Amino acid sequence: MQSRRILIAQGGGPTAVINQSLVGVVLAARGVRDVDLVYGARNGVRGIVNEDFLDLAQETSHNLELVANTPSSALGSTRDKPDLKYCQEIIQVLQSHQINHFFYIGGNDSSDTLRILSLEAEKLAFPLRCIHIPKTIDNDLVGNDHTPGFPSAARFVAQAFAGANLDNASLPGVYVGVVMGRHAGFLTAASALARKFSDDGPHLIYLPERSFVLEKFLADVKEVYQRLGRCVIAVSEGIHDESGTPIASLLAETIERDDHGNVQLSGNGALADLLCEEIKSKLHIKRVRGDTFGYLQRSFAGCVSDVDQREAREVGEKALQFAVQKAHNGTVAIKRSGSYSVNYELMALDVVAGKTRVMEDELIAASGTDVTEAFHQYLRPLLGSGMPDSFRLRAEAVAKLRNKAG
Amino acid sequence: MQSRRILIAQGGGPTAVINQSLVGVVLAARGVRDVDLVYGARNGVRGIVNEDFLDLAQETSHNLELVANTPSSALGSTRDKPDLKYCQEIIQVLQSHQINHFFYIGGNDSSDTLRILSLEAEKLAFPLRCIHIPKTIDNDLVGNDHTPGFPSAARFVAQAFAGANLDNASLPGVYVGVVMGRHAGFLTAASALARKFSDDGPHLIYLPERSFVLEKFLADVKEVYQRLGRCVIAVSEGIHDESGTPIASLLAETIERDDHGNVQLSGNGALADLLCEEIKSKLHIKRVRGDTFGYLQRSFAGCVSDVDQREAREVGEKALQFAVQKAHNGTVAIKRSGSYSVNYELMALDVVAGKTRVMEDELIAASGTDVTEAFHQYLRPLLGSGMPDSFRLRAEAVAKLRNKAG
Structure with missing residues (x-):
């Protein structure tokens, strides 16, 4: 040779x-x-x-x-x-x-x-x-x-939602985090590994493997918000309606396409802002915040x-x-x-070559807004060592005195 | 007692x-x-x-x-x-x-x-x-x-821009990162500590301590883009025109105010999207991406x-x-x-009580779009140990052969 x-x-x-x-x-x-x-x-x-x-x-x-x-x-x-x-x-x-x-x-x-x-x-x-x-x-x-590349990005998403959940718990409201992934929801699903306690967010996860219906979304958010007084939501940038039209492009005034004909989904905050506006106007919740993780999730140093x-x-x-x-x-x-x-x-x-894997059905919960235990088992070892952990105060509430005294 | x-x-x-x-x-x-x-x-x-x-x-x-x-x-x-x-x-x-x-x-x-x-x-x-x-x-x-709290958030911002700069270098274009800070630019200025090599971004930094003039901004971006073929920009959410009106509120259709009468600046991607649209339409640069760091910068776990x-x-x-x-x-x-x-x-x-410190003049470069060495000396020790570092390939270019051969 x-x-x-x-x-x-x-x-x-x-x-x-x-x-x-x-x-x-x-x-x-x-x-x-x-x-x-x-x-x-x-x-x-x-x-x-x-x-x-x-x-x-x-x-x-x-x-x-x-x-x-x-x-x-x-x-x-x-x-x-x-x-x-x-x-x-x-x-x-x-x-x-x-x-x-x-x-x-x-x-x-x-x-x-x-x-x-x-x-x-x-x-x-x-x-x-x-x-x-x-x-x-x-x-x-x-x-x-x-x-x-996926495990590190998944780790970023999990750490980001772990922090966003703690932030949302301290100043309650609705938080929407938009995650990369045009057709495959794996990275958005990684947000589930942010949870530790049973009421931790993300409470709802929207994947491109399932059609997105705005009315259903608003009903889901309302249910969580009424139950917990807050709601943390992970949304894939690739969510689309039943016809396959990206939700992001339904509102974008000017649509940018790349050389492959794909709509530009990352690099702007339109989807998060749209969803937040819907929640504010339809559910009348005042504190609604949206972040688009954007390029941070694939390039954050450290x-x-x-x-x-x-x-x-x-x-x-x-x-x-x-x-x-x-x-x-x-x-x-x-x-x-x-x-x-x-x-x-x-x-x-x-x-x-040229093929696209999406999340297998057994990784997605029947509700369509969560992942299964199989997904947790799949992803957990990939995130690597030294994941940050979170702890809560466990002290008991003090008896109220004012009414007695007053 | x-x-x-x-x-x-x-x-x-x-x-x-x-x-x-x-x-x-x-x-x-x-x-x-x-x-x-x-x-x-x-x-x-x-x-x-x-x-x-x-x-x-x-x-x-x-x-x-x-x-x-x-x-x-x-x-x-x-x-x-x-x-x-x-x-x-x-x-x-x-x-x-x-x-x-x-x-x-x-x-x-x-x-x-x-x-x-x-x-x-x-x-x-x-x-x-x-x-x-x-x-x-x-x-x-x-x-x-x-x-x-500032040093850890500053560390997030520096690490985020270090990664965004590397990402932008590999797929050149314009990148705008919007950072928290209504009146004080310290956190936005922390982006400067992302730099290692002389052509590293952020190449431009816009602080609320200086009035923002859109025409000047576009001229600044054009100059950097023509020189380097790319441009990474750090922008404070609090940038405002000479009258003090936030640039973000100039475009927001519905303005949300908190109980203190402050316009809501975080929790939406409007400012980044506005600036990106201006760059695309006025400078005719195709690849323009904007991220709003939002809540990640204050609550990212880890x-x-x-x-x-x-x-x-x-x-x-x-x-x-x-x-x-x-x-x-x-x-x-x-x-x-x-x-x-x-x-x-x-x-x-x-x-x-009730007072607000802003960046001292000696921390801001005369250009108004960068920080001084005094700011580097001020912030560097606060970021703590174990900051990620970046390295480049140093190999020399290979002589071209095709024209000779053909």
């Missing part, structure tokens, strides 16, 4: 641990004798057509370890979703540099890019090995128990799951091992093997 | 460390021989007129330590700002229970309540000792180097400054000591005594 010439890139939305996977590939490649070069492409596939490469052989292992612990894509990212012509350009550049291994760290769009690329390379008889390394906070890749860090590193290392040990393209998948441990497998690219 | 009967309450917006102060008083009181009882009032002054007390003598010191480390007000809080009649009701209840010490943990409104209460008690010859324990994420109490924890505990303990050692009312103030160490003083209530 000819010597290995490796290119790595990062695509799509960044995560807290995406650099772990990058560094996993780079450090593992250093231990392989027939590796000639390891390049990184700036800004995903965009950096390939621009021939914008970094020579990662120049990186010290110490700096790589520091970069691994830095959130967001160190190589830069892109939202480009290459068509056939774009993929042909990519192949031209790879041929110029005699690159024969391409590792792409990304979500379903990135795996689909690799699928197209691998077919085109085969057609041209260009010996290119394409390995997809999973990453997405949405946790929406099929064939995976979960995806790197909220990371150690399990996620370890696994994101391992999928990178395994990707390199699979490339060396197996003679085909593929995507590295995480399989749960114990409670809690995982194995990694190399699956065919078209198992995940 | 008669035996001491102590009541503690928490007022205003909760913080990450407000329970440290509560526990500081309670545990210190356990070491004082003539303390008869230690009660906590639920929901601030509201819980006093409702005679809604907990007997804190029943708390184990172990549970108190756990509560101290739990964010948000464990006793509950209130936005009530008592008038004279309300204060007379408070005094009636205190008299019923023969309570002769009242410790109120809160901001300038809470200290003003204590001022009114102490004058009324004096008039009635009711021997009530009123001690104010400072707390506010806004850092707007005069006479204090800084206030407990982002706390250890310096803040320690000091919030100490102001509680000192409050109790001052009550025992000094024969007058007052507010506990934090004074910086070294780099970095603090002392505590008991100042007269009217030094802080």
Whole structure:
């Protein structure tokens, strides 16, 4: 076999641990004798057509370890979703540099890019090995128990709702927190792990896996508010009516779409504000507050799951091992093997490419506004060690004296 | 002297460390021989007129330590700002229970309540000792180097912008983060401590201490975007035009006001969305995203400054000591005594009551869109230990080959 010439890139939305996977590939490649070069492409596939490469052989292992612990894509990212012509350009550049291994760290769009690329390379008889390394906070890749990046984002969401619940308990009212996730509700569902005491919020959870009916929503909020005097609500940005129309877009005056035709859901507070206005005007509750977690949930510096860090590193290392040990393209998948441990497998690219996993029915409560115990068991080990805990005063109430005295 | 009967309450917006102060008083009181009882009032002054007390003598010191480390007000809080009649009701209840010490943990409104209460008690010859324990994420109490709660919120803001900057660097565009602070810009200014490399964001910081001019803002953003290809902006929710009208209220269709007549600035995403729309439409930049940090910044579970924890505990303990050692009312103030160490003083209530500190001129850069080195020196030690750090790839670019080859 000819010597290995490796290119790595990062695509799509960044995560807290995406650099772990990058560094996993780079450090593992250093231990392989027939590796000639390891390049990184700036800004995903965009950096390939621009021939914008970094020579990662120049990186010290110490700096790589520091970069691994830095959130967001160190190589830069892109939202480009290459068509056939774009993929042909990519192949031209790879041929110029005699690159024969391409590792792409990304979500379903990135795996689909690799699928197209691998077919085109085969057609041209260009010996290119394409390995997809999973990453997405949405946790929406099929064939995976979960995806790197999701556990840390889930931890942020759980910690955020733990705090929001305590804040709401001290100054009661209604609180709406809007969480990322266009089609898959996993990240919104993670809010359930904020609860400790039986009356803790979130009291209601709205997922894109279930149709959103405004009247039902208002009735749910009213019931909780009457029972507890307060209500904490987790809402996915992707909630939609029965026709599939996003609730966010029902009110947005100008709708921004990305290159994939998707409505922009994050980066504005419209959905939270809409829901708060409905609650104020229809239920006549005065203190109603809404937060859109926005970019904080995927890029907050200093909220990371150690399990996620370890696994994101391992999928990178395994990707390199699979490339060396197996003679085909593929995507590295995480399989749960114990409670809690995982194995990694190399699956065919078209198992995940362009497909979207959503929450399985057994993870969603019959009410449609909560998760099941199975979801708790699924997510709990992923959040990692050192989760903050909350405690309450337990002292008894003092007998009233004023009326007696007065 | 008669035996001491102590009541503690928490007022205003909760913080990450407000329970440290509560526990500081309670545990210190356990070491004082003539303390008869230690009660906590639920929901601030509201819980006093409702005679809604907990007997804190029943708390184990172990549970108190756990509560101290739990964010948000464990006793509950209130936005009530008592008038004279309300204060007379408070005094009636205190008299019923023969309570002769009242410790109120809160901001300038809470200290003003204590001022009114102490004058009324004096008039009635009711021997009530009123001690104010400072707390506010806004850092707007005069006479204090800084206030407990601010360092942890500032840490959240710095970590949030550190992550948002990395996210923005990987997928370039304009990012607007809106931070709490009606009159004082300290918390927004804390975003400056997110920077490490010279091109790191936030690139622009807008504080309520300076009038906001939309045309100037757009010109500032345009300049940064043309220079760096991206722009990260920190904006205080309290920015206002030259007449003092909040920018947020210029666009809000329905304005909600609290009992103090203040426009509701937090709990909706209107300001961020307004600014993003202006940037998109006037500067024709496509990728513009806005986040409103909202309640996350004051209640996120798991982002706390250890310096803040320690000091919030100490102001509680000192409050109790001052009550025992000094024969007058007052507010506990934090004074910086070294780099970095603090002392505590008991100042007269009217030094802080109802007054608002804003950022001193020497902390704000001449440009009006940044802070000075003096601000960095002021804030850096408050953020505490273990701040996340960020690192970059340092490898050199690879020479382009395609044109040569083609």
